[in-house]
Amino acid sequence: MPRRSRRIATVALTALTIGTFSQTMAAAPADYPLRPIRLLVPFAPGGGADALARILTPKLSESMGQQWVVDNRGGAGGNIAAETVARAAPDGYSVFMGFSTVLTANPTLYKLPFDMEKDLQPVTLLATAQYILVMHPSVQANNVKELVALLKAKPRSLNCASAGVGSPLHLACELFQKRAGVELVHIPYKGGGPAAAAVLAGEAQVLFGSVASSLPHVKSGRLKALATTGARRSKVAPDLPTMIEVGFKDFDVSTWYSFVVPRGTAAAIVSRVHD
Numbered sequence: 208m209p210r211r212s213r214r215i216a217t218v219a220l221t222a223l224t225i226g227t228f229s230q231t232m233a234a235a236p237a238d239y240p241l242r243p244i245r246l247l248v249p250f251a252p253g254g255g256a257d258a259l260a261r262i263l264t265p266k267l268s269e270s271m272g273q274q275w276v277v278d279n280r281g282g283a284g285g286n287i288a289a290e291t292v293a294r295a296a297p298d299g300y301s302v303f304m305g306f307s308t309v310l311t312a313n314p315t316l317y318k319l320p321f322d323m324e325k326d327l328q329p330v331t332l333l334a335t336a337q338y339i340l341v342m343h344p345s346v347q348a349n350n351v352k353e354l355v356a357l358l359k360a361k362p363r364s365l366n367c368a369s370a371g372v373g374s375p376l377h378l379a380c381e382l383f384q385k386r387a388g389v390e391l392v393h394i395p396y397k398g399g400g401p402a403a404a405a406v407l408a409g410e411a412q413v414l415f416g417s418v419a420s421s422l423p424h425v426k427s428g429r430l431k432a433l434a435t436t437g438a439r440r441s442k443v444a445p446d447l448p449t450m451i452e453v454g455f456k457d458f459d460v461s462t463w464y465s466f467v468v469p470r471g472t473a474a475a476i477v478s479r480v481h482d
Contacts, residue, residue: 249285253400255417281397285309337437358389368411
């Protein structure tokens, strides 16, 4: 993510946090939680957000004494899950797996039937991640330079899969096209998992995907990996160059994940989940 975009995202999250603690909230029940808690993930199974949710929920279930249930609500670039939580009772039983672009970019990309800032409040930042540029093995290119040359010779000859309009996968694809002066055909899916499945099947050929979910397919030979999108090389894929290293100045595309709850959720509940 470009520096200016990261600053905007940070300011947006800070504004949400300030709103949280400046608001008067109802008292939380002392014995919260009394029943299972839904964690609404804004994308289909198989992507980075889903993977993180399934790492965290068993530990949360253990520490809080109630089951945390992953509820994948893909679609509309993550807005379906966000709206579900925004309209839920502020009782601590509906938690949103907040995603950087859903919370900060979507309000400018979609006409939303709810207010992302006024109807939601943050609990905590969970993780940050970069992406990896992968392709179907049939593509006749073995590095980013060769991919650019192929696309300049044959514009719009390859499909770029994404997790939906406005997702980091989509924005990374658009940034690549703009910087390289090439054209791909954008194909949006309901999450990183379905997007990766499309590339594995050859339905699409190019993907800026989750590093964690893409690497096993790279190691098995089902995907080609060309570069990662962070400012520095990925610790789990140190042999891959970054997009910056292969000539794309300031090509730093990353994301962050958070927990978000309905506005008006009691401070004690927010603290319980945060802790």
